[in-house]
Amino acid sequence: MGCASCSTAGSEDGVALGCNNNGGCSTGGCNKMNVFDWLSNMEDPIVSDFNIVEVRFKNGRKEFFTNNNHLNLTTGDAVVVDVPNGHHIGHVSLQGELVRLQMKKRSVEENEEIKNIYRIASQRDIDKYREVKKREMPTLYRTRQIIEDLKIGMKLTDVEYQADNTKATFYYSAEERVDFRELIKLLAGEFKIRVEMRQISLRQEAGRLGGIGSCGRELCCSTWLGDFKSVSTQAARYQNLSLNPSKLSGQCGRLKCCLNYELDTYMEALKDIPEVEKPLETAKGRAKLQKTDIFRKIMWFGYDDENTWYPLDVKRVNEILELNKAGKKPVTLAEDVVEVVKDDVGLNSDLVAMDRKFSKGDPKSKGKNKKRKFNKNKNKNKNRKNRPNNQNKPS
Structure with a gap:
């Protein structure tokens, strides 16, 4: 039998086609909270099979029932189960x-309080249940109008009718305690059923409604996540995430559950990262921590008067912290001491003097050469004036 959202739901003549996967969807997207039985193709080491079966109801709600009648069940089979004051229809989600x-x-303890499975649902039972489910959406809309008229501070999320059409469960969320006694009287009188009000958290509400997350996949709470753990902003701090509520919050309005997925890995890697509570002291100035790459174990520091960040490994950061703790300062973030090359003046003083004397680039030598050249030209001109005229000398 095909499901409503499957492309193989049925042909035009009304015959159900399905994907022929023995009650389980071959794509994994037709049912909420699907479970993969990884022991189905393995030999059972236990002589007697476990006679308790997990049954899934609307929107992924699951309960345990006993198979005392030893029915030959397959994952995905519709079964009629015992519930208080009636019966209900669910689908086998897990066994063994x-x-x-x-x-x-x-x-959950294995005792007599676990209800029993009556039988495998027949086509008549399924048809009757489908007719009952058609009442859920009109009941949901009408109940929301009644809540708005009574001005009750609650948000109605879903309505689930029992298969025998004798009881309806209303799932709601509220910030504060709600007095819904008047509401129950109105609902019981209008719909002629027994009413059960069940409060759920905002995370459970998002799981029942479903949706697509910012990662592009279906919400974890509506596909596989059943246990909700508390999530704090410290999880985002440890992972160096921006504390932006719009990015860290899910569709439920609370912090995303996926913030806890990689938290243990980050906590393990942070053991090697030193805590830098104040800037590093160097001879060049104070360097503040700007960014940390936890897995590569690299920390970037920058001076107050510069825009450049200098990457340092964890080992070097620990060395600088030890120097600052001892009252010492390295010259820079990368070097502790700068080597100064000293010129031996006594050994090379004569060579340096000769180089300066005969160097063309020496300004003192240039001035002396110009002065000597000027005096030489002046004496030459003076000798020319004092030379006698030899034109009248007899040959």
Whole structure:
């Protein structure tokens, strides 16, 4: 049997086609909170099979039921289960030893309080349940109008009718405690059913409604995430994320659950990163921490009067911190001491004097040469004036 959102839902003659995957969607996108049974193709090491089955209801809600009738169930089968004051229809989501692990994870004890599975749902049961589900959307809209008229501070998220059409569960969220006694009387009188009000958190509300996250994938809370852990802004600080509420918040209005996914890896890497509580002291000035690459273990520092950032590895940063703690300052972030080359004046003084004397670039030698040349030309002209005229001398 094909689902409503599947491209193989059925042909024009009304015959259900489906993807022939034994009740499970081959694409994984038709049902919420799908579970992959990785033990299905393995030999069972236990003689007796675990007789408790996990059953999924509307919007991924799951409960455990006992298969005391030893029904031959397959994942995805519609079953009629026992509920207080009636019966309901759900789909088998998991069976076998994995159910035992799920019960241990959720701290559910195996006792007589677990309800029983009546039978595999027939086509008549499924048709009747589909007719009952058609009441959910009109009931949801009408109930929201009643809540608005009564001015009750609550947000109605979803309505789920029981398969026997005797009870309806209303899921709502509210910031404060709500007195809905008058609301229950109005709903019971108008819809002629037993009413159950169930408050859910904002994260559970987003999971029931579903949607697409900023990553481009379906919301984790509506596909596979069932246990919600608290998320704090410290998780974003450790990962060097911008503390922008619009980027860190999910569709539920709370911090994204995915902030906790890589937090343990960051916490492990941060053990090698030193804590720089104040700027590093150097002879050149004070260098402040600008950025840290946690996994590459590189820290960037910059001086107050410069726009350049200098990358330092963690080992070098620890060395500078130790020097500052001892009251010492390195010359720069990269060097502790600058080597100064001293010229041996006593050994090379005569050579330096000769170089300066005969160097063309020496300004003193240039002045002396000009003075000597001027005096030489002056004496030459004087000798020419005092020379006698030899034109009248007899040959």
